[in-house]
Amino acid sequence: MASSPGNAPATMTHYRRFERADRLLHGFLMFSFLGLAFTGMPLLFSHEAWAARLARFVGGFEAAGNIHRFCAVIMITVFMIHLGRIFQRLFLRRDLGILWGPASMVPQPNDFFEMIAHLRWFVGLGPQPRFEHFTYWEKFDYWAVFWGMGIIGGSGLVLWFPEWFSHVLPGWLFNIAMLIHGEEALLAVGFIFTIHFFNGHLRPEKFPMDSVIFTGRVTVHEMLEERQAEYDRLVKTGRIDALASEAAPGWVYTLGRSVGTVAVTLGLVMVGLILFAFFSK
């Protein structure tokens, strides 16, 4: 097992993966997503006793609405900042690598083959694929949220300001806005609180939690185990040493684990409530 990468000093046990700004944005995203889910789901499941109790708990439907819109503003801001950062990388730093290639978030044919290989590995028909910077499921997570932001955010704004939007949109579109806001939110909540949690934290390799989104760093071991293709590329291009780093300070781990535990717990509670509603029908 490699204990230190390349020529870096022995204290460099980690590689940097996420920038601080991205981690912060993810933190705000988490916070606002939970707030939106817990104030929105009571409406979607308004016939359930838990929904009425939850609405009362947050201070009634008016308060729930205010929290919902407050969180929506945070999330939209996160989205805008993210778009701004992409714009900056693309046009100011001319970093075209984010559009295509190994470090890009854009789905590419290779992702499809990796997915097939991964599925084959699941059932013992082949070796574990060598992944690059972003795996196919990470790209799906990203684009699902990206699409969700547009759809839920857009329809949410229409529902927030229907009178204003009625100047430019036909009223029957509000019916569709209402439908997709709810259905897409159910998809987002269901996906994030089960699939994303599993992929990120709960799968046996990561259980109980992967701290990378809080610390921004992966261990050398994780890098070698999970992203050989990226590691090889970085070694070949000589950029691996620039990414080497020490472990994050202890308090970052503590904070990350606490926040993560709360978020995962809340999410799973919400999934439980939704499943209860489906099966008690």
Add this chain to the structure above:
Amino acid sequence: MSDRAACDGGLHGPWRDSQVIMTRVRIRLLILFLVLAGVPGAASAQGAAAKPAPKPPSNDDCLGCHGDASAARANGTSVSVPGNVFGASIHGAVGVACVDCHADLAKTTDFPHADKLQPTQCATCHEKPAADYYTGVHATARRTGKNPAAATCADCHGSHDIRPKSDPESRTHHSKLLDTCGRCHGNDEIIKRGRIQIGNVVELFKDSIHGKALIRSGLTVAPTCSDCHGSHDIRRKADATSRVYRATVPVTCGKCHEGIARDYWTSIHGVQVKKGSPLAPVCSSCHTAHEISRADVPGWKVAVIKECGTCHEESIKTYRDTFHGQVTALGYSRVASCADCHGSHTIVPKSDPKSMVHDSNRLKTCQKCHSAATASFAQYDPHGDPSNRSRNPLLFYTSQFMKMLLFGVFAFFGIHTGLWFTRGMQLKAARRLRGRGKDNSTEDGDGQQPR
């Protein structure tokens, strides 16, 4: 012959309005006057030759024994009729004689008289109320043996202490009637024993808007039991001649709520009721009978939606898919419920130009809350149905797409996650086994456990 039981057991003639009583009593009084003024004079003249029929005992004669507070039967039950109680009653005030009601004592000469007397006959004087009473639910219950303890005259009016209902002290005064009816209809024990199906209505009524107005605010215009049910001829609501019969309810309520009744009869519901519809709602369908509350309190506004939904099933289903329906389902009333858009007492079909949701009025209706709404805004379908392709085609296809999307994503990632989990657990188990093997074989090992 003074205890209530004797009166209760035998009374078969209730009475009614005090005017009638007064008129009858005046005639009797006249006769009495003549008798008392003429006869005593003659009678007191000792030695009147002819011996007339035995003189009936006077009230004073009766009170000679019964006026004593300790007057009692052999078995100890009281037969006391304090003179001031009877004197203060309407019968006492107008000079009705004891023997007018206890008629079998008029010819009795042997005192103290027998323990058991004939039942008093209120109907002798109070014909009309008695006749009404016999058509009512109480008399029927006694006659059929369903409830032999059902109320008779004395249960509501009292016996020796009867006062006209205009007297605030009367059991049948507007302010006291609730308690009088409540002796049975507010007593769980009696309700159970008498198998009174409607239950403890007095308790419900006390919390209703009518009850609060009557009891707490002391409003004499607020209705009490008899205003809706009548007094002597109280009938079951299933009886077509009852004041609370389905189709008659709007008439009964309309006695006070005249304007609303006028509106109601022009509404689709009123028209249907008039045509004999057994389903169209009457006042009590939405407002209940005994628990009527203000219509502007949140609890009622939210609850009445369900009532509309008992017939308009499709509409409530689609309403619940809207923001309006979801918020009200959570128990909050600040958003539109049925009546906010459709009206309540004046409700007419959408095709009627008077309808609040008629094409020509709909925008105005939306603007009640959404003041800046435009004509386009009013194209929103407040009962949009994603499963109805002909009514909401685009909504239908969007819904189908969303369903497929949700199913597809969860199906794929459900399988993906399941397989991954299985594989991950296998590897973990294998690694643990390997790790144990290493520990056994080499003492130092490689010492590099992944963190």
